[in-house]
Amino acid sequence: MTTDEAQFPKVTVEQINNFIANELRFTSAMGITCEDLGVDYGVVRFRFDERWTRPGGVVAGPVLMALADLAVYVAVFTRLGIVPMAVTSELKTNFLRPAIGDDLLATSRLLKLGRRLAYASVEVVEAKNRDRLIAHATSTYAIPD
Amino acid sequence: MTTDEAQFPKVTVEQINNFIANELRFTSAMGITCEDLGVDYGVVRFRFDERWTRPGGVVAGPVLMALADLAVYVAVFTRLGIVPMAVTSELKTNFLRPAIGDDLLATSRLLKLGRRLAYASVEVVEAKNRDRLIAHATSTYAIPD
Amino acid sequence: MTTDEAQFPKVTVEQINNFIANELRFTSAMGITCEDLGVDYGVVRFRFDERWTRPGGVVAGPVLMALADLAVYVAVFTRLGIVPMAVTSELKTNFLRPAIGDDLLATSRLLKLGRRLAYASVEVVEAKNRDRLIAHATSTYAIPD
Amino acid sequence: MTTDEAQFPKVTVEQINNFIANELRFTSAMGITCEDLGVDYGVVRFRFDERWTRPGGVVAGPVLMALADLAVYVAVFTRLGIVPMAVTSELKTNFLRPAIGDDLLATSRLLKLGRRLAYASVEVVEAKNRDRLIAHATSTYAIPD
Numbered sequence: 113m114t115t116d117e118a119q120f121p122k123v124t125v126e127q128i129n130n131f132i133a134n135e136l137r138f139t140s141a142m143g144i145t146c147e148d149l150g151v152d153y154g155v156v157r158f159r160f161d162e163r164w165t166r167p168g169g170v171v172a173g174p175v176l177m178a179l180a181d182l183a184v185y186v187a188v189f190t191r192l193g194i195v196p197m198a199v200t201s202e203l204k205t206n207f208l209r210p211a212i213g214d215d216l217l218a219t220s221r222l223l224k225l226g227r228r229l230a231y232a233s234v235e236v237v238e239a240k241n242r243d244r245l246i247a248h249a250t251s252t253y254a255i256p257d
Numbered sequence: 258m259t260t261d262e263a264q265f266p267k268v269t270v271e272q273i274n275n276f277i278a279n280e281l282r283f284t285s286a287m288g289i290t291c292e293d294l295g296v297d298y299g300v301v302r303f304r305f306d307e308r309w310t311r312p313g314g315v316v317a318g319p320v321l322m323a324l325a326d327l328a329v330y331v332a333v334f335t336r337l338g339i340v341p342m343a344v345t346s347e348l349k350t351n352f353l354r355p356a357i358g359d360d361l362l363a364t365s366r367l368l369k370l371g372r373r374l375a376y377a378s379v380e381v382v383e384a385k386n387r388d389r390l391i392a393h394a395t396s397t398y399a400i401p402d
Numbered sequence: 403m404t405t406d407e408a409q410f411p412k413v414t415v416e417q418i419n420n421f422i423a424n425e426l427r428f429t430s431a432m433g434i435t436c437e438d439l440g441v442d443y444g445v446v447r448f449r450f451d452e453r454w455t456r457p458g459g460v461v462a463g464p465v466l467m468a469l470a471d472l473a474v475y476v477a478v479f480t481r482l483g484i485v486p487m488a489v490t491s492e493l494k495t496n497f498l499r500p501a502i503g504d505d506l507l508a509t510s511r512l513l514k515l516g517r518r519l520a521y522a523s524v525e526v527v528e529a530k531n532r533d534r535l536i537a538h539a540t541s542t543y544a545i546p547d
Numbered sequence: 548m549t550t551d552e553a554q555f556p557k558v559t560v561e562q563i564n565n566f567i568a569n570e571l572r573f574t575s576a577m578g579i580t581c582e583d584l585g586v587d588y589g590v591v592r593f594r595f596d597e598r599w600t601r602p603g604g605v606v607a608g609p610v611l612m613a614l615a616d617l618a619v620y621v622a623v624f625t626r627l628g629i630v631p632m633a634v635t636s637e638l639k640t641n642f643l644r645p646a647i648g649d650d651l652l653a654t655s656r657l658l659k660l661g662r663r664l665a666y667a668s669v670e671v672v673e674a675k676n677r678d679r680l681i682a683h684a685t686s687t688y689a690i691p692d
Contacts, residue, residue: 138309138317141286164283167341172283173326173348178319196312201664202637202687203318204349204494206521206540208514223538224498228663229636229689231496233523233538248513248523250496250540252637252687254664346519347492347542349639351666351685353659368683369643373518374491374544376641378668378683393658393668395641395685397492397542399519428599428607454573457631462573463638464613471608486602493608494639 118151121190125149128186131194139182142175146186152222154186157239160215170210171246176218177205180234180249183220188230188253191222195256201229203251211246215239218249228255263296266335270294273331276339284327287320291331297367299331302384305360315355316391321363322350325379325394328365333375333398336367340401346374348396356391360384363394373400408441411480415439418476421484429472432465436476442512444476447529450505460500461536466508467495470524470539473510478520478543481512485546491519493541501536505529518545553586556625560584563621566629574617577610581621587657589621592674595650605645606681611653612640615669615684618655623665623688626657630691636664638686646681650674663690 128146132139142164148155158164158171158179166172181200188198217239224231229252236247273291277284287309293300303309303316303324311317326348333343362384369376374397381392418436422429432454438445448454448461448469456462471493478488507529514521519542526537563581567574577599583590593599593606593614601607616638623633652674659666664687671682 135312136317138311138319141308142319163286166283167280172281172323173345174283174287174319174323177322177348178317181318199355200318200352202349202351203322204347204540204639206347206514206542207345208521210344223535224496231498231538233540245513248521248540250494250538252496349494349685351659351687353666368680369641376643376683378685390658393666393685395639395668395683397641425602426607428601428609431598432609453576456573457570462571462613463616463635464573464577464609467612467638468607468609489645490608490642492639492641493612494637496637497635500634 118191121149121151122193123189127194128189135196139178142178144179144182147217149186149190151190152187153220154183154190155217155219156183156186158216160213168210170212171216173207176207176236176247177203179216179218179236180205180247181251183218183234184232184251184253187220187222187232191225197256198253201252201254203249205247205249207247209244209246211238216246229253230255263336266294266296267338268334272339273334280341284323287323289324289327292362294331294335296335297332298365299328299335300362300364301328301331303361305358313355315357316361318352321352321381321392322348324361324363324381325350325392326396328363328379329377329396329398332365332367332377336370342401343398346397346399348394350392350394352392354389354391356383361391375400408481411439411441412483413479417484418479425486429468432468434469434472437507439476439480441480442477443510444473444480445507445509446473446476448506450503458500460502461506463497466497466526466537467493469506469508469526470495470537471541473508473524474522474541474543477510477512477522481515487546488543491542491544493539495537495539497537499534499536501528506536519543520545553626556584556586557628558624562629563624570631574613577613579614579617582652584621584625586625587622588655589618589625590652590654591618591621593651595648603645605647606651608642611642611671611682612638614651614653614671615640615682616686618653618669619667619686619688622655622657622667626660632691633688636687636689638684640682640684642682644679644681646673651681665690
């Protein structure tokens with residue numbers, strides 16, 4: 113349901129993971145990596161680590177937001193290649209169920225890629241229970257000139 | 258512009274900072290602390306650290322979202338005392354200007370405290386240039402029964 | 403991807419349209435009706451009428467928001483029956499492409515139905531070109547006690 | 548807290564109301580007019596009319612969203628003059644308290660005016676009880692080239 117047809121992603125999982133390792137220190141610090149991607153979508157994983165939990169033992173909200181944000185960044189890269197200066201314009205997250213003790217996967221879906229703005233939705237699920245929707249996010253990225 | 262009158266906050270800056278140190282490991286790890294509070298508002302500070310930057314040297318979006326989220330948590334605590342199980346229901350952040358090389362302050366304002374939901378807005382500014390609005394967020398918290 | 407299994411919707415298209423005609427005068431005035439529904443989703447239609455356009459001849463934003471809001475209301479009703487006092491807590495809409503001169507369909511998908519809150523996403527498309535995503539919305543409803 | 552200093556608004560209340568009457572038929576139909584404005588803000592009024600209520604006799608959500616949307620449009624016009632093709636990119640509304648039987652006022656505040664995007668927050672209150680916050684909205688507008 114995107115604007116035009118692109119048959120192949122303009123980036124690979126390996127390129128994304130190198131970019132994260134070299135440029136996104138906070139993402140690395142949180143243990144987030146890219147797991148899969150295709151035209152208009154990206155899948156990123158948070159490896160559960162209790163350092164990043166909040167009271168109740170659940171994964172902290174900012175981790176889920178970081179995961180969603182990265183998933184959208186990746187989806188944009190699948191169409192434009194790695195464009196580091198693409199920046200988040202707005203991101204809204206709804207926290208639906210607590211995430212306890214398991215890795216998380218965030219899958220983005222690019223719904224619009226314009227000249228100036230990109231828009232995507234993201235579903236965050238537990239890696240071992242992919243029917244359990246933990247959080248849902250939507251985000252607009254600004255594309256540099 | 259909130260529902261009723263409360264003359265004194267039900268928590269102190271010291272209590273919040275102890276709570277952060279003991280219970281919010283991710284917040285501690287990011288170098289975020291509470292700086293001020295009063296009935297219906299809280300001010301939290303991110304100490305600039307280039308580990309938490311993204312390409313361009315600007316503070317990473319997830320840090321701003323973590324800061325906003327904590328500021329709302331604190332605002333809720335000023336009315337209810339520390340209620341660890343109050344949880345974020347939704348949080349939207351608009352990223353307005355890049356934050357480069359300086360501490361950041363997030364100030365929340367509680368606009369509604371209901372029986373079940375609290376709602377607040379947050380302004381994130383640079384500590385040395387408080388007229389420079391870096392990000393603006395709004396968030397709903399669910400209050401436990 | 404919702405909390406539990408419900409095999410049949412607790413409401414029919416006819417019941418929704420009677421409810422709209424009798425209770426939702428603004429929805430009736432805008433020419434919005436329910437077209438289809440099933441467990442956890444609803445489809446509502448806006449019949450194009452140039453009275454509800456904005457400069458450029460495109461359908462006005464508030465019409466799209468009204469359409470999204472109603473689609474979520476219907477999705478909630480498919481699980482709970484008609485609960486008039488379920489109310490919108492928050493609704494965010496992203497306007498992706500202009501809608502010109504055609505009927506619009508909004509399809510909601512309930513992603514969480516809790517005891518107190520329901521959350522859904524909505525896609526708004528043109529009736530004659532259903533691959534053209536006009537707007538995307540997400541919304542939380544508060545369920546009465 | 549906006550980007551630069553503009554001493555005088557580039558539009559008058561009368562010009563806005565002529566624009567509404569001539570170009571925004573849905574806004575006219577809802578009985579919404581501009582009441583006041585200044586650099587970076589606008590105040591718009593909804594005249595209570597029970598045709599636009601929902602069950603419970605409260606003003607319908609889409610009216611509040613239309614009101615917020617217009618208030619932001621006006622705030623943008625105070626800086627750029629009337630630019631009909633400025634369009635809403637995203638709008639999020641939180642519905643905080645029911646509005647019953649009174650006129651409503653929405654006041655916008657422009658927090659960022661960039662080359663491509665404008666961002667504002669909006670407070671909707673009852674005309675006779677301006678401390679009663681009915682809804683709070685935030686919105687991004689896209690500025691045409």
